[in-house]
Amino acid sequence: NYNNNHAHMSxxxxxxxxxxxxxxxxxxxxLF
Amino acid sequence: xxxxxxxxxxxxxxxxxxxxxxxLLTCAxxxxxxxxxxxxxxxxxxxxLASPEGDTMQRIASYFxxxxxxxxxxxWPGIYKALHSTRISLASEEILVRKMFxxxxxxxxxxxxxxxxxxxxxxxxxxxxxxxxLNAAEPTQWxxxxxxLSARPEGPPHLRITGxxxxxxxxxxxxxxxxxxxxxxxxPFQFNPIxxxxxxxxxxxxxxxxxxxxxISSVLQLHSILASDGELQKKSPxxxxxxxGVHLQRVLQMxxxxxxxxxxxxxxxxxxxxxxxxxxxxxxxxxxxxxxxxLNALWGxxxxxxxxxxxxxxxxxxxxxxxxxxxxxFYAALFDCLESTLSRTSLERLKVEKMLFGEEIxxxxxxxxxxxxxxxxxxxxxxxxxxLAGFANVPLSYYSMLQARRLxxxxxxxxxxxxxxxxxxxxxxxxxxxxxxxAWRCKR
Numbered sequence: 523n524y525n526n527n528h529a530h531m532s533x534x535x536x537x538x539x540x541x542x543x544x545x546x547x548x549x550x551x552x553l554f
Numbered sequence: 555x556x557x558x559x560x561x562x563x564x565x566x567x568x569x570x571x572x573x574x575x576x577x578l579l580t581c582a583x584x585x586x587x588x589x590x591x592x593x594x595x596x597x598x599x600x601x602x603l604a605s606p607e608g609d610t611m612q613r614i615a616s617y618f619x620x621x622x623x624x625x626x627x628x629x630w631p632g633i634y635k636a637l638h639s640t641r642i643s644l645a646s647e648e649i650l651v652r653k654m655f656x657x658x659x660x661x662x663x664x665x666x667x668x669x670x671x672x673x674x675x676x677x678x679x680x681x682x683x684x685x686x687x688l689n690a691a692e693p694t695q696w697x698x699x700x701x702x703l704s705a706r707p708e709g710p711p712h713l714r715i716t717g718x719x720x721x722x723x724x725x726x727x728x729x730x731x732x733x734x735x736x737x738x739x740x741x742p743f744q745f746n747p748i749x750x751x752x753x754x755x756x757x758x759x760x761x762x763x764x765x766x767x768x769x770i771s772s773v774l775q776l777h778s779i780l781a782s783d784g785e786l787q788k789k790s791p792x793x794x795x796x797x798x799g800v801h802l803q804r805v806l807q808m809x810x811x812x813x814x815x816x817x818x819x820x821x822x823x824x825x826x827x828x829x830x831x832x833x834x835x836x837x838x839x840x841x842x843x844x845x846x847x848x849l850n851a852l853w854g855x856x857x858x859x860x861x862x863x864x865x866x867x868x869x870x871x872x873x874x875x876x877x878x879x880x881x882x883x884f885y886a887a888l889f890d891c892l893e894s895t896l897s898r899t900s901l902e903r904l905k906v907e908k909m910l911f912g913e914e915i916x917x918x919x920x921x922x923x924x925x926x927x928x929x930x931x932x933x934x935x936x937x938x939x940x941x942l943a944g945f946a947n948v949p950l951s952y953y954s955m956l957q958a959r960r961l962x963x964x965x966x967x968x969x970x971x972x973x974x975x976x977x978x979x980x981x982x983x984x985x986x987x988x989x990x991x992x993a994w995r996c997k998r
Contacts, residue, residue, distance in 0.1 A: 533611045536575060537886055
């Protein structure tokens with residue numbers, strides 16, 4: 523990795539995570 | 555300058571990325587439902603988090619928001635035109651960016667290797683060979699083919715290449731390089747340039763003669779003529795209803811939805827009340843008289859082989875939300891590829907992202923009808939379409955696959971791989987299919 527950004531997630535991984543969060547949470551919960 | 559949301563600055567990369575995805579989808583839904591004031595608020599929030607020089611998600615978010623804003627702006631054609639009235643498009647810059655795409659990614663190289671190998675195999679023993687390049691942008695491919703053909707045991711054929719491209723400069727450059735190479739290799743060679751967009755191509759100008767063996771190559775070009783007939787008349791992405799300030803019913807409580815929900819509801823069930831879907835039938839993404847006509851015309855030329863390379867992702871959905879979520883995944887993967895090979899401060903990287911991917915994203919998100927050219931579709935769609943047009947798949951040879959694999963192995967970055975799918979090749983980044991290459995012949 524070129525960047526000293528250690529906790530960096532790829533955009534693909536972030537999208538997958540967001541999709542998972544969306545499908546496992548009930549419809550009235552917020553992202554945060 | 556101060557941000558009205560100081561807590562946004564405190565977010566870590568991952569939290570910020572997730573929040574950006576959420577905001578992007580929220581914003582897109584507001585745009586799709588014509589709720590422009592809310593879209594504006596979301597865009598403002600995103601502007602504090604996104605950056606074309608930041609991490610991958612920050613970069614992507616910048617281009618997607620620009621595209622969404624562009625879509626909104628098209629509701630006011632006067633303002634839109636005025637803002638773009640002094641724009642200069644430089645052919646030289648476009649050529650440069652395409653070169654960088656060729657250099658930074660393995661996709662075109664793999665497509666060229668496979669195309670050339672399919673041509674060499676189909677043209678074995680042929681003495682008069684004619685190749686039609688429907689996107690004649692890259693002379694490297696044909697220079698390599700000239701070398702392959704000159705090494706044939708039976709000697710090189712008489713070769714003619716017809717190049718179709720809308721920029722004369724690009725064709726001139728290609729002619730120059732290829733004529734020089736053919737002279738060096740002592741191959742009888744002719745270059746036939748056709749300055750035209752693919753959609754306006756006059757098949758007669760291809761000057762296909764009897765007695766010559768014909769090959770046709772289309773690299774990332776066929777999708778540009780996929781607009782269906784019903785769509786060709788449409789111009790504005792938003793209906794006049796929105797101009798009158800009538801906001802369509804908001805079906806989601808936007809603050810509380812996340813990507814997964816949005817994808818499930820909007821994409822799978824067609825939940826979004828996107829205004830652009832109302833006037834077109836569900837089949838119109840499949841039926842395109844222009845494409846059918848074009849493929850039939852190609853079939854009429856009786857080519858020995860046609861090689862098609864395409865983006866392997868469906869960006870031709872009817873609704874904005876469908877196109878947004880699919881293209882978000884696709885371009886996220888491409889931006890990730892760049893993140894792994896180039897530094898964030900690289901000007902070349904910025905240019906490819908902005909001038910190539912950013913423009914494609916804008917076209918997918920902001921344009922409708924004839925203006926929307928980046929109508930990428932999945933391999934299975936192309937297989938069905940080519941099959942219906944009377945073509946049979948030519949499975950790619952073992953040697954062709956071997957060359958492609960070798961090329962990827964020699965690459966500095968190990969996230970790339972290729973897989974075989976129904977005799978075709980799909981080039982992937984990690985698990986994500988990005989580009990497909992397939993070869994075809996006329997059914998008897």
